Amino acid sequence: MSLQIYNTLTQQKEEFVPISEEEVKIYSCGPTVYDFFHIGNARAFIVPDILKRYLKYKGYDVLHVTNFTDVDDKMINRADEEEIEIEELADRFITAYFEDTESLNIQKADVYPKATEHVSDIIKLVKRLEDKGYAYEVDGDVFFAVRKFADYGKLSNQNLEELSAGSRVDVNEKKEDPLDFVLWKKSKEGEPSWESPWGAGRPGWHIECSAMSMCYLGEKFDFHTGGVDLVFPHHENEIAQNEAAADGQVVNYWLHNGYINVDGEKMSKSLGNFFTTRDILQDYSAEVLRFFLISKHYRSPINFSDAELDNAKKGLQRLQNTVSKLKDLLSKDQADLNPGDKEKTQKLEEKIKAKRQKFEKAMDDDLNTALAIGALHELAKEINIVINDADFELTQTTAAVLQKAYDTFEELSQQVLGINLEREDNISDDNLTADLIELLLEVRSKARKDKNWELADQIRDELAKLGIVLEDTPQGTDWKLE
Known part of the structure; x- marks a missing residue:
């Protein structure tokens, strides 16, 4: 089975066909670095990590870009509150980002562009949109003219009339149309600013991602990932900017992970049910938190609670127990073992192969990590049945098959899922x-x-x-x- 991916743009699963057989290109929306990231962000960072790991498992080379938004209103307000420079704030939370993603075993992206390092690229893209008639300037602010982009709303599956009536559209008297969004903001006193053809100002949020993604991945790349909360307006606006500038489709597959709910409600600061990754890691290991976050399909909402984390912990421990038993058995000197009967182990070898195939089938079906973990549990059960049998004897033949089982756990759990099944000695x-x-x-x-x-x-x-x-x-x- 080939890899099938649910594409938010088409609202259906599609066979993954790479643009280039040489390299798969992925852009992921990274954090706005004004605070520690929360567990909803952690899920959004783990999903492209799983995608990247599985593509590599299937033999692809991957180029992955994750950006840092290091200038926007939240950054400015937080820096003002702490009476520090915005660069100091960004540096602090970029360092924290790398510490927390490393603890969650999230592989590093190949490139981490900062918005402030790409202002010249952003200005060029805004000017390009203006020259093409998609953008207009009013008193130092530059806006994207939404109605000039015929396909606006295709990602969020909304039409212009629905969007006009929507409550999420910002009111701004400078705009020609309420739907228009800002590309370049005129600077206010005391704010970071850069010189531009429209005067001193700073980039809008949406144009930052368009400029940085196309800067490193070109005007045609495979995947764009992020949380479902970014579908509108952020990713909808990215599509408008990208395609208006490039005269055609830029991103082939849009992947969005579901919300994290707390007691049935979406996690948010306003509801007071907001948890940073660092909060959770005070009480649970990073392996348990990662295991919890991939225990459901990435597009499904996931309910956060201590009970759910405890269940994830027990599920992880069951797998770790099996791997620990295998490791103990395989640590014995095999030169002292009897040769054994290969026919007795053939059935187990076939089951190991079957569980790997079941794992791959689950991952090929839109990265279904929940079913993939189920396949690992089934493999653990098969192993435990064999080694707990009263007639079990460790021979050179059984050791060879158990080594295949151990290697399977190691490859599928660590390499693909990013889960360490080796228990700590203490x-x-x-x-x-x-x-x-x-x-x-x-x-x-x-x-x-x-x-x-x-x-x-x-x-x-x-x-x-x-x-x-x-x-x-x-x-x-x-x-x-x-």
Whole structure:
């Protein structure tokens, strides 16, 4: 199966066909660097990371650009509040961005352009739009004339009449039309400014991304990613700017990840349910947070809560437990092992191959990480059935197959999903508790297999007294704290 991607522009899944077989080009909207990024941003940064990792897994070279918005109203206001220069504020939170993305195992982009370093490119693009008749200047401000771009609204699937009635359109008496948006802002006293054909000013937000993306990726590139909250107006305006300047389509596939909800409501500062990544990492490991953020399909909303994070933690630990067992078995000196019977391991080898194929099928279906993780859990179950069997013997043959299983976990989890399944040597109390519960579940599983229902029920009942609830599923037994 070829890679299928849901394209926001066409509102359907499409087969991915690269512009060039040599290199896939991706642009991702990065942070406005006035604060630590929140977990909604973290999801928006992880999605292109997964895309990039999987494209590399499939053999593509990738050129990835992620921008920093280091001048806008939020930057100016925050710098004024702290009575510092805007450059100092940007440097502080760019450093924090790299610290937090590194902890989440997000691979670095190839280029990180800053808006302030590309003002000349932005001015050239605004002038190009003005010369083509898509932009006009009023008293030092330059606006994009939306109605002159016939396809405006095609990304957000709205027509001009709907947009005119919408509440998200800014009111500005200078505009010829309420829908028009700013490309260049006349500077106010005390604000950062640059000289331009229209006087001293600074770029609008939307034009920054258009200029930086085309500067590094050209006027035709494969992917543009971001959160669903950016579809309108930011990405809608980018399309208008890009295509008006380039006389045609610039981006082939638009990928947007869903919201993060808290208790069923969209996370936002106004509701007081706002969490930065750093807040969460005080209580949970970065691996758990990443695992949580990819545990649902990227386009689906994801509900944030301690309970959901705890479930992600337990799911991750189950995989880590299996990998830890494999590592222990494979650490034994294989020269001392019996050769073994290859026919006895052939079935397991086939299952390992089948689970890899199931993983790839899930990822080919619009990067369905939820189903891909499910395939890893199924593989873990198959491995545990083999190594927990009373008749299991570690031979050179079984070790070779278990090495394939270990390598499969390593490649699919670490290389593609960016999840580390190697447990730390220093075992915390939480990890020890989880390991003991998993051990009891293995004993119970063996008892059920042997139809020793009395022992199986006793383990379940005793765990229930401790507030640990078991749930038997076709994929195995899950547990949670009551």
